[in-house]
Structures are given as structure tokens and as C-alpha cells.
Amino acid sequence: MAAPRPLRIWAVSDGRAGIEAQALGLAEAVARLKPAHIAVKRIGWRAGLGRLPWRLIPPRAQSGDPIAAPYPDIWIAAGRATLPLSTRMLKWSEGRTFVVQLQDPKAPLSSFDLVVPPEHDGLAGPNVFPILGAPNRITAEKLGLELARFQERLAPLPHPRVAVIVGGKSKAHDLSPARARALSAAIASAVEGAGGALLLSFTRRTPVAAQQAMTAALRHLPGIIWEGAGENPYFAFLAAADAILVTEDSTNLATDAAATGKPLFVLPMDGRSAKLARFHAELQRRNIARPFVGELTAPPYAPLLETDRAARELLHRYDGSA
Known part of the structure; x- marks a missing residue:
């Protein structure tokens, strides 16, 4: 047949x-x-x-x-x-x-x-x-392949490796330079305190002024800052990370990160969305994500699939x- x-x-x-x-x-x-x-x-x-x-x-x-x-x-x-x-x-x-x-x-x-x-x-x-959350393209196989593509740059970096994925302006949220600097100070303190490395990636929605402020404040840390030029290491960052921080403006960013099963923390932005607040509250209720308060470790959870x-x-x- x-x-x-x-x-x-x-x-x-x-x-x-x-x-x-x-x-x-x-x-x-x-x-x-x-x-x-x-x-x-x-x-x-x-x-x-x-x-x-x-x-x-x-x-x-x-x-x-x-x-x-x-x-x-x-x-x-x-x-x-x-x-x-x-x-x-x-x-x-x-x-x-x-x-x-x-x-x-x-x-x-x-x-x-x-x-x-x-x-x-x-x-x-x-x-x-x-x-x-939202459908995504995250699988263990995809993360492994992307990690291998960037392994030469990632392998020398110390642990814990902290992936920070930054969104930006939307109908409900924004990222002012002042907020960007405040987030950068908290991120730098956590990474330096842990003796780790930073894997920072911006999105197309990140305001230029906020991106510049964060890059200036965090470029002294060991790690990689991707500002949009060359191949996008987004999936490799998720694969290599020991902890992941995402801004609160995006369902996609949090869902992608949650699919890895790694410690996930949410960064506050300017503005508020009632719908996204419900989404993040449910992630927290399921012990998947929590607000970022300087910690980089959290109890394990099953990857969100x-x-x-x-x-x-x-x-x-x-x-x-x-």
C-alpha cells in the first residue's frame, strides 16, 4: 500500500x-x-x-x-x-x-x-x-543546532550565562532611556555578583535611545551584545543561557524562553497591559516565571510546550x- x-x-x-x-x-x-x-x-x-x-x-x-x-x-x-x-x-x-x-x-x-x-x-x-502564550519554533533540536553555530564565540564565556532579551515600544509599553539605565544597573549587579556573562539581544521594537543606553551601561561585562548586525544569535542565546531575562511587553519572548525550561525572569517596562499582566501572573502561578529582583536561580519547571x-x-x- x-x-x-x-x-x-x-x-x-x-x-x-x-x-x-x-x-x-x-x-x-x-x-x-x-x-x-x-x-x-x-x-x-x-x-x-x-x-x-x-x-x-x-x-x-x-x-x-x-x-x-x-x-x-x-x-x-x-x-x-x-x-x-x-x-x-x-x-x-x-x-x-x-x-x-x-x-x-x-x-x-x-x-x-x-x-x-x-x-x-x-x-x-x-x-x-x-x-x-503564543506558538513558537522552539525545540530541543533547534536549540542544539543554533548553539553549535555560535559555539566558538559562546564556549569561552563564564557561567552563569544570563540571556537578556529586550523588546520595546508597543501600544501598551515603552522603554525610556531612564528605564533602560535602571534595568541595566540591576542586570549588571546580578551578572557581576554571580561572576557570569551577559548575552544581550535587542529586537526591532527596541527604541534606539534605550538600546544605546543599555549597550553603554553593559558593554563592560563579559559576553556578547547583539545590536542587529550579522547573524542573529537569539536561539543560541536561549540555548546557552543558565538564566533568561525578558521584558514584559511581549508574549512571544516569554513563551520562547519558557520553552527551554530554564530560570525565567521578567523585566518591568514603562506602561501596562492588563492582558499581558494576566499572562505573566499565570506564568508565575505555574512557577515558570517571576519578576526580576536580582536573583538568577529559581526552582525547576517543565518546559512550556x-x-x-x-x-x-x-x-x-x-x-x-x-
């Missing part, structure tokens, strides 16, 4: 790194359970139409990767930009494509076969499967497997 053909999965987003990683992470988790070919699709909209409410955006104005038949077996989309297409995919495919939307789509849930939002959004429904859990649920709803 011939083996069944691999599933065809499209991971659809607007191409922003954090959003694409969610769709691609869930697609890869499905492919670990069942043979699949994954295609990445990046969505764009002509003439600034992407700023309109999604219901008013005509699909023919899509300017990114082609979206046309034959459609995939499984469509996994993340982000507002995908909604004019995701909400029509069941109709276009005549129900043959299993349509998955990540995050809270703020659209009729009946448009999708499965919605996978973060628990802290509070979304509920028969086709809703909430997870703690919500992406794998969502993949099993997806396949169960798709064809009864997993």
Missing part, C-alpha cells in the same frame, strides 16, 4: 518576524507529528488598504505571495493582515481546507475551523483552543489523529 501523501500546509502572515514565527511554529509542530510540506505565504495589501478594517479590504488587492487554488490541506494564519483571506478560505476551498487562525481574530468564529488564541485574551467557543499541544489538537480536529 502506498504511503499517504504529505499534508500541504500554508503558514500565512504579513511577514513580520514575531507573527510569522507563530504560524510557522505551529505548522512545524504539525509536521513533526505527520508528514507535511510547509509553504510560507506573506500577505501584503496595495495602496495602503491594509490599514482599513479587514471587512472592507477586497481580496483582489492582495500584493504579497499568490493565494490561489489549489489550496492547502491546512491553512494556518496569524495577524490582522490575513483576515480578508482567512475568513474566505472555507468558502474558496469548498470546505476542503482546514482553516486555523492564531490570536484573537476579532472576526466571526464561524469563519474558521479552529482558533488558537492566548489564554489571556479570554476568548471562548466550540472551535477555540486557548494556549498559554504549548505549540505541540496545539498541534495535537489541530490534527485531532482535522482527521481524528494525534
